[in-house]
Amino acid sequence: MTLKNTAKSPWQGDATSATVQADPTTSFSTALQEVMQVHGFRFFLAASFPQADKLGFRANIIASNWPQELIDRYDASDLFWRSQLIDGLKKTIMPIYSGIGIFAQPASVGSSEELSRRFEDLGLHNTVSFTLHDAILRHYVIMFSGLRSPLDEQECARMVFAVLKALDSYSLATEPPLADYERLTVREIECLRWSASGKSSEEIAIILHISSHTVNGYLKAAMRKLDAVNRMQAVARAYRFRLI
Known part of the structure; x- marks a missing residue:
């Protein structure tokens, strides 16, 4: 039988148990929204990293404040799993800062101009993205988008650490039973x-x-x-x- 780890991380405050008892996805979404606001972004998105048997965009989303119209259009484009975003995140563990072109693939830029304009119209001009793993090796993509300039290393480190704490609470609350x-x-x-x-x-x-x-x-x-x-x-x- 697999025993669940009940030890508390030294970085988890006293509110951790209350957060876990609440709906984990809602709590995770609220935490990401707070991080987004603190660092001057307008949009956030957390998704499972696309895997061989689960490549779609909508199916991988965990928490987001993207407009539903944009989610639907991006999902229909089937660009997520083959985008420059995912390709770049496969090659580094460091955060990536980029413009709207990150959501397309190089060969499809011409055919996705309308979609790119929609990203721009909604204010997703610049995006910082990075990946994280939880304790049971589930792989995630985290994105914050808006108009702000690149973060310096210290601010970026604070942002990633804040997301890591939120993800740890979400992971503990959603750890599946013995599969x-x-x-x-x-x-x-x-x-x-x-x-x-x-x-x-x-x-x-x-x-x-x-x-x-x-x-x-x-x-x-x-x-x-x-x-x-x-x-x-x-x-x-x-x-x-x-x-x-």
């Missing part, structure tokens, strides 16, 4: 690992000295535990959960 994928057997993980290497059921059977029928049984069990519809999705989720 089925945590009950994968050694054989199921072995079959997933060899499947990820491109091996067929017959080849895996030879490697593990078992029948191909047994291999298929292990893979089907792994797919069920990972809530996957096929082997490819099971492998993708196994990678995401760092099982293989």
Whole structure:
């Protein structure tokens, strides 16, 4: 059985327990809004980092004050997961400061001019973005947008730390119960690992000295535990959960 960590961080004040008891998403959103206002931005957005089996924009949003119209249009553009924003955040752990072009990909700038103008019209001229992980390795994208100039290092550090405290409370309140994928057997993980290497059921059977029928049984069990519809999705989720 997985035991939940109940130790309090030295950075969590006495209000932490009250924050956790409230709706975690609302509390997280309120905290991000406070950070936004303190540092002179107009918009904030927190989202799960797009993964192989969850790439859409709207589906990944956790908390935001973006206009609904902009969320709908950006989601329909399918630019989020292939944007310069995500590409840049894959290459650094440092905050990135940029203009409206960060939301598109280089090859699509011409075809997304109208969308870019809408970002500009609404005041999302400049954006500071960064990524964070919580204690159970969930990956997040945080964005603050507005008209203000770049932050200096000290102000940026204060902003990131404030978000980190808010995220820690949100993470503690939304930590999932023991998941089925945590009950994968050694054989199921072995079959997933060899499947990820491109091996067929017959080849895996030879490697593990078992029948191909047994291999298929292990893979089907792994797919069920990972809530996957096929082997490819099971492998993708196994990678995401760092099982293989």
